[in-house]
Amino acid sequence: MLNKIKRITRKNTPRWVVLSLDLLLSAFSFGLAFFITEALSFEKTNAASYLFPLSLLLIFRLIAFIATKSYTGIIRYTSTQDAVRIFFAVAISTIAILLAEVTIYAYLDTHFIKPAIIIIDAFILIFFLTSFRISFKLLYNQYAPFNNGDNKKELIIYGAGEAGIIVKRSFEQNSSYGRKVIAFIDDNPKLQGKSAEGVNIYPPEVDFNTLTADRNNLIVILAINNISTFRKKRIIETCLASNIEIKTIPPVSSWIDGKFSVQSIKPVRIEDLLEREPIELSTKNIRKDLKDQVILITGAAGSIGSEIVRQCIFFKPKIIILLDQAETPLYEMQNELNGENNIKIIVGDVCNESRMEQVFAHYQPSYVFHAAAYKHVPLMEEHPYEAINTNVFGTQNLANLSAKYGVKKFVFVSTDKAVNPTNIMGASKRIAEIFIQSLNAKLRLESDSHTMFVTTRFGNVLGSNGSVIPLFKKQIEAGGPVTVTHPEITRFFMTIPEACQLVLEAGVMGKGGEIYIFDMGESVKIVDLARKMIRLSGFEEGKDIKIKFTGLRPGEKLKEELLNDKENTIGTHNPKIMVAKVPDYNYLETNELISDLYKQKDILKNRMLVKTMKHIVPEYISNNSVYEELDKKFIDS
Ligand SMILES: NC(=O)c1ccc[n+]([C@@H]2O[C@H](COP(=O)([O-])OP(=O)(O)OC[C@H]3O[C@@H](n4cnc5c(N)ncnc54)[C@H](O)[C@@H]3O)[C@@H](O)[C@H]2O)c1
Structure with a gap:
């Protein structure tokens, strides 16, 4: 009935x-x-x-x-x-x-x-x-x-502006959703205390617990288009603290035919919580430098490289060369950039000297953004040869060719894992940093090349290939458990576009020899990130989805750093970019040490390779790794 x-x-x-x-x-x-x-x-x-x-x-x-x-x-x-x-x-x-x-x-x-x-x-x-x-x-x-017994959800709409009213009406017009708007919340004091379409508008300071008391299945919908990142985070955090589900509407610009659809309401993403205020980029300088230039981007099919490509397009270079050894992801990039006519796609290995020489000789690039790398810590711990080959020799190869072919600027994408490295991946990137810097110093002295070598160093980027957020998303979708290596592990995070904006800006401002580090904000406890992601997905931690601690992986650190003990920073005109003051390295010595590494690489004796790495980077102390034993001997000897 x-x-x-x-x-x-x-x-x-x-x-x-x-x-x-x-x-x-x-x-x-x-x-x-x-x-x-x-x-x-x-x-x-x-x-x-x-x-x-x-x-x-x-x-x-x-x-x-x-x-x-x-x-x-x-x-x-x-x-x-x-x-x-x-x-x-x-x-x-x-x-x-x-x-x-x-x-x-x-x-x-x-x-x-x-x-x-x-x-x-x-x-x-x-x-x-x-x-x-x-x-x-x-x-x-x-x-x-209330006729829909299966769907008794009530809504609070955050934002009583045009978007909020449209959301309210959309729900009313779709009674099958069975949602009733019980309150608006708005920052605008002129709206507070009034009502819109029969629903009261409350100020944000409203006590959430009072407003939400005795209400089940309450959802807050964030319906404000121009909201600061800080404000958005506060609202999301308040909802999470009160155990209230929060969703958000897409930006007005993405409404199909300018119409809002209830289906387009999405759960808040963890990225919204980690996002920071957008960077003010001095696009004028970047455009001045990159316009009409030939730009080579290595690792162009990867998370960082592909975003550098997207951002470079905006500055109208003459040619952008996308170089990567991963054929399928490169093919996908080609499809994505189908309409662009200044794009050249090259499948190639940065370690292959003759092949890379061919590319430099043919295209004569004036800018090189080197983002090709092997970056996974546990994998590289098992494959030192590969880490050294790609991250050290690949970088050395490109740097030498850049000097030879008169590249104006070579921008090396490094990582915070290169600081006081505890693993092979980080140490390999640090060796590459040292080489780049010493080569830059040597060329300045000899003044036989104009190439400026610049390094950029930053922490984890959100949602990059193989990073923690996509992994947690998959685990939550599969019903858990969400695996965290250690309850105390923390990481710095920034968005891919933000990191690449800073790479471009630092690259352009560099005069050669600098290691630029980026302001990464506050570090984030990974277990908190996991908890928030579970909650944002509408689940309860422990009840619906469990968190499992799996133990630190080989080479993994509890906390990453952006500077080592011997380094400090000086500021730049961009408050988010600093230059690390690092010790100088002699080119001849560095080159000799790297040549030793090179001679050993084909013997494939991992211990020997790692031992030489530790010799080049004395602050490299293995952590949770079979190579810890080498440190003891190193210290003892
Ligand atoms: N992702 C992050 O969170 C992050 C943070 C800080 C720094 N970085 C650094 O940025 C760089 C790129 O990272 P990513 O996240 O884009 O990694 P990614 O794995 O998404 O991309 C790396 C790309 O390099 C390519 N590549 C690897 N070896 C190559 C070779 N020999 N020749 C040609 N191409 C090769 C791969 O095919 C891949 O497309 C790494 O050095 C990494 O350490 C990354």
Whole structure:
């Protein structure tokens, strides 16, 4: 029975029923107008004599209703548009009746219907038709959501501006979602304390617990388009702390045909919580440097390289060469950039000297952004040869070619893992940093090359290939557990676009020899990140999804650093970019040490390779790794 009622209430009232009701109300309104004028008039009128005018009036009304389609709107979604249609229908038919009355009076010298009745009737009818629809809509909105026993969710909309109102209406127009808006929250003091479409607007300081007390299944929808990152984070954190589900609407610019759809409401992403205020980039300088240049980007199919490509396009270089050894991801990039005509795709290995020489000789790049690397710590711990080959010799190869072919600037993408490295990956990147710097110093002394070598160092970027966030997302989708290596492990995070903006800016501002480090904000406890991601996905930690501690992986650190003990920083014009003051390394010594490494590489004796790495980077102390033993011997000897 209940289901039957539900079905009936969900169905739209047939149009012929609405039309019949409108005609019935027209007759009733006419009767009322007649009796009002009768009561005010001292003349006695025969009511029966009005039956003919009534039927004529109903014909006029019927024609006007059909012509203006005033009965076709779905009653529970009645809007101002429907009210306007009703007004026109009544106005048109009233004018037509008045004209008929004037004509008849002119020929027969008698009123077939008193003009006063026609006019009073028009006002009463407009009132009847609109209030009938509004009452139906109010009753429906009041009770319909509760007919959906399976979906008793209530909503608080954060933002009582245009977007918030549109969201409210969209839910009301889709009763199948079974959501009822119980409050708006808005920062604007002019709106606070007022109501919008019958719903109260509260200030943000409103006590969430009071507003949400005794309410189950409450969802907060963030419906503000221009909101600062800081404000957004505060709102999300408040909801998470109160255990309230929070979702967000997409930016207005992405609404299809400018229309909002309830389906486009999405859960808040963890990235929204980690995001920082956007960077003010000095695009003028970058454009000046990169415009009409030939730019080579290595690792162009990877997370960092591909974003550098996207950002470079904006600065209108002459050619962007996308170089990577990963064929399929490179193919995907090619498809993504299909419309761009200044793109060259090259499948190639940065370690292959002759192949790279071919590329440099043919394209003569003036800028090189070197982001090709092997970056996974546990994997590289097992494959020192590969880490050394790609990260050290690959970089050395490109750097030497850059000097040889007169590249203006070589920007090396390094990592915070190169600081006080505890693993092979970090140590290999540090060796590459040292080589780059010493080569830069040597070339300055000899002044036989104009190439400027710049290094950029930063922490984890959100959502990059193989990073923690995509992994946690997959684990949550699979129902858990979410694996965290250690309860105390922390990491710095920035978004890929943010990191690449800084790479471009640092690259352009560098004069050679600098190691730029980026302001990474506060470090984040990974277990907190996991907890928030579980909550944001609408689950409860421990009950729906468990967190499992798996132990530190080989080479993994609890905390990353951006500077080692012997380094400190000096600022630049961009407050988010600093230059690390690092000790100088002699090129000849460095080159010799790297040559030793090179000689050993094909013997494939991991211990020997790692031992030499430790010799080049004395601060490299293995952690949670089979190579810890080498440190003891190193210290003992
Ligand atoms: N992702 C991060 O969180 C992060 C943070 C700081 C620094 N970095 C550094 O940025 C660099 C790129 O990282 P990513 O996240 O883009 O990694 P990624 O794995 O997404 O991309 C690296 C790319 O380099 C390519 N590559 C590897 N070896 C190559 C070779 N021999 N020749 C040609 N191409 C080769 C790979 O195919 C891949 O497309 C790394 O050095 C990394 O340490 C990354």
